[in-house]
Amino acid sequence: MEYLDFELPIKELEDQLDKCTVIGQESDVDVSNTCKQIEKKLEETKKKIYKNLTAWQRVQLSRHPSRPYTMDHVKALMGDTFLELFGDRGFKDDKAMIGGLGKIGGQSFMVIGQQKGYNTKTRQYRNFGMANPEGYRKALRLMKMAEKFGIPVITLVDTPGAYPGLEAEERGQGEAIARNIFEMVRLKVPVITIIIGEGASGGALGIGVGDKVFMLENTWYSVISPESCSSILWRSWEFKEQAAEALKLTSFDMKKQKLIDDIIPEPLGGAHYDRATTFKSMEKYILKAYNELKDLSTTDLLSKRMDKYSNMGEYKE
Structure with missing residues (x-):
């Protein structure tokens, strides 16, 4: 440990x-x-x-090297029923974004999420969980497939952000994320989103639009990481703890601001201390959310989803 x-x-x-x-x-x-x-x-x-715990300490827990990643959750929740699908049918398969079909509690789901690595070799292979445009296009392809067959979608968010490299920008990183947000709002099947680790910026939003949005207790969700915020405002990473507090990025802050629907509790010490309990809690929240959404008509489902995001924030016209 x-x-x-x-x-x-x-x-x-x-x-x-x-x-x-x-x-x-x-x-x-x-x-x-x-x-x-x-x-x-x-x-x-x-x-x-x-x-x-302070906000910065929760950020540290969300990055703990022993914390379960997307594939850990998928294997625990879906077991042998999971079938991984690959490629965006345009450029290549992005290893930072995984997706496929599987069953939870006898119900079929299309699960999509960012995957990090466990050591230096796999972190490079998974690009540290930072997806390229083809990753978001793969995610959208799988969502559209799920919509075609009436299968609900689960997205698991855990990324420090979308990949910011030159080649990603050349292939349309911003457009790919914007397209996903646009299409997810209109997706005609239930979408359940869970932040399981880091939820940073557009990289998280690219698969983060859901009818139900949950956060594991020791995770964060923000437009920018504390370190980047500190480097912009104070020209130094030394103020990352103050930045974390100011950003109001914890699950409790998100719930208070009504930006998420609920917080999934973690065992004392974090998800990595008792993975089995964490996975059971995840399954419970997923099935409960699905049961609340499954009987809604397509019109009601889309209307509620659009109202959910339209009502966020404060504004004047």
Whole structure:
């Protein structure tokens, strides 16, 4: 297990508990009371830290290297029923964007999401979860396929942003994202969107328009990352913590501003501490949302979706 800076007190206590357990096993000394005291202190420390997380600490948790990525969720939720589909039928297959068909609770879904890598090699292979235009065009192709066969869509958002390279701009990155937003608003099947990690900028919005939008508890959703915001406003990354607070990017901020529908709770410490519980919570929210949407007529579905986004924000005419 890797520990973040603010988790070091937990690491120290867990190390103490391990040593205490080893002493009890390898000697005749009764250390059970000492171990219980350490366990109690460990539990109290965890609650104290994780119940009072700052916005920046939640950003750090959303990037934790042990956190489950899109394919982890897909395999857990869909198992052997998942069939991955490839290519945008125009340029190539983008490895940063995955998608395919599978079943959750006996119901077929088209699932689409950004995929990050687990080590240096796979991070390069997945382009760090930053999709090119062909990735968004692949996503749209799969959504249109789902619409054709009346299959609901699930999108899993986890990206530091769309790929900003010259070649991406040459192939129409902005147009691809804008086209996805335009088409997703009009998609004639239920769309359920879940932010499972980072939800940054247009890269997230390219697959982020849904009838129901959820965020896992320790995730963020914003037009810009705290580091980039800090570098623009203060000309330095040193103010990223202040930027994170000012951006109001946490799941709780998003819920308060009515930009998402609900928050999916995570186990104490984050999704990576108890993946099974996280996956069960995801399944529960997905099926509940689908049951609320499945009986709506196409007209009502599209009307509610358009009203949802039209009513966001404050403006004067």
